[in-house]
Amino acid sequence: MVADQSVRGEPAGERWLTPDELAAWKKFIAVVELLPGVLDSQLQHDAELTHFEYFTLAILSEAPNRTLRMTALAASTNATLPRLSHVASRLEKRGYLARTPCPEDRRATNASLTAEGWQKVRTTAPGHVATVRGAVIDPLTRQDVADLGRIMTKVLGRLDPENRFQSNGE
Amino acid sequence: MVADQSVRGEPAGERWLTPDELAAWKKFIAVVELLPGVLDSQLQHDAELTHFEYFTLAILSEAPNRTLRMTALAASTNATLPRLSHVASRLEKRGYLARTPCPEDRRATNASLTAEGWQKVRTTAPGHVATVRGAVIDPLTRQDVADLGRIMTKVLGRLDPENRFQSNGE
DNA sequence: GACCGACAGTTGTTGCGTCAAGTAAGCGGG
DNA sequence: CCCGCTTACTTGACGCAACAACTGTCGGTC
Numbered sequence: 001m002v003a004d005q006s007v008r009g010e011p012a013g014e015r016w017l018t019p020d021e022l023a024a025w026k027k028f029i030a031v032v033e034l035l036p037g038v039l040d041s042q043l044q045h046d047a048e049l050t051h052f053e054y055f056t057l058a059i060l061s062e063a064p065n066r067t068l069r070m071t072a073l074a075a076s077t078n079a080t081l082p083r084l085s086h087v088a089s090r091l092e093k094r095g096y097l098a099r100t101p102c103p104e105d106r107r108a109t110n111a112s113l114t115a116e117g118w119q120k121v122r123t124t125a126p127g128h129v130a131t132v133r134g135a136v137i138d139p140l141t142r143q144d145v146a147d148l149g150r151i152m153t154k155v156l157g158r159l160d161p162e163n164r165f166q167s168n169g170e
Numbered sequence: 171m172v173a174d175q176s177v178r179g180e181p182a183g184e185r186w187l188t189p190d191e192l193a194a195w196k197k198f199i200a201v202v203e204l205l206p207g208v209l210d211s212q213l214q215h216d217a218e219l220t221h222f223e224y225f226t227l228a229i230l231s232e233a234p235n236r237t238l239r240m241t242a243l244a245a246s247t248n249a250t251l252p253r254l255s256h257v258a259s260r261l262e263k264r265g266y267l268a269r270t271p272c273p274e275d276r277r278a279t280n281a282s283l284t285a286e287g288w289q290k291v292r293t294t295a296p297g298h299v300a301t302v303r304g305a306v307i308d309p310l311t312r313q314d315v316a317d318l319g320r321i322m323t324k325v326l327g328r329l330d331p332e333n334r335f336q337s338n339g340e
Numbered sequence: 341g342a343c344c345g346a347c348a349g350t351t352g353t354t355g356c357g358t359c360a361a362g363t364a365a366g367c368g369g370g
Numbered sequence: 371c372c373c374g375c376t377t378a379c380t381t382g383a384c385g386c387a388a389c390a391a392c393t394g395t396c397g398g399t400c
Binding site: 017028029034152158 | 187201206299302307315326
């Protein structure tokens with residue numbers, strides 16, 4: 001993957017990947033590359049939503065009052081604040097989301113799901129869940145799912161050391 | 171994730187995700203969202219390369235003669251042909267890659283690594299491998315790596331049913 | 341009680357990916 | 371041998387994300 005194996009002089013602290021690690025990594029990265037496209041096209045086709053837009057609405061739909069501070073929403077959706085801000089603007093234009101200034105902290109903004117947005121999530125969810133099942137859950141055994149959860153939790157711990165994201169342990 | 175659990179009427183063939191499946195899925199998708207950014211920023215910072223650009227050069231570096239047909243390269247890098255074409259243009263402008271018409275089939279184009287490109291891969295590889303290790307391999311046990319490979323192979327089979335990508339079983 | 345650093349969001353620019361055409365070459369039948 | 375279909379790629383337009391810069395607010399300090 002990185003260089004001709006015969007070339008590696010292994011001088012100092014350079015640790016390459018073992019064949020097993022390399023094989024796992026290549027499969028993993030292929031999935032990481034391909035999965036977003038699959039999710040996006042189903043949602044784009046069936047609901048004219050990107051996966052990130054859908055996910056944002058879905059997270060909001062689970063929050064108390066279907067409302068969350070922008071910062072909290074950004075953390076829950078694994079996004080940066082600028083990214084969320086742009087997406088919120090689009091969703092607001094389409095009537096799925098409303099932004100209101102937060103009374104307690106006037107720097108902050110509350111994002112909440114509108115009735116339309118709530119309806120959109122409900123009608124869109126089944127098709128999306130079917131896609132997720134078809135693409136990743138169904139081919140896996142129970143044990144696979146458990147392994148996947150365990151492994152991804154470990155990796156996420158490295159990608160996000162401060163636990164900014166996924167603050168809810170669930 | 172999708173809708174308030176209390177709402178689901180489970181009318182016909184609508185199968186929701188079990189709590190275990192949902193938890194695994196959420197972790198997985200968080201990683202899928204976060205990982206590309208981590209890979210991209212390291213490579214961008216240290217080599218002024220996106221991860222996909224690096225990966226393209228790396229795949230080429232392993233090919234016989236460090237040369238591959240565009241279609242084959244696209245398949246190996248899990249990319250569409252237009253995407254690869256654009257990336258090849260950029261890499262060509264920077265002198266890392268050369269495109270030459272294929273003599274056997276004049277519709278086809280061969281992409282090959284230049285000496286500069288080969289050098290670039292060699293100097294860039296160690297830092298990239300270190301990042302991959304740090305972000306995903308090192309926190310995993312041997313068993314985790316085996317599980318990851320097994321699971322991703324299964325998922326990849328669904329995302330890419332015709333095995334257009336990863337044609338080499340490696 | 342006025343400053344100063346940190347925090348919460350928004351906005352603009354730049355670059356990459358996708359989708360839809362378009363070109364050009366191979367391939368097969370009548 | 372030529373017509374149409376398919377394959378192999380390239381190109382242009384458009385949309386979304388990253389990054390950086392900016393506005394406005396809060397908290398602590400002197």
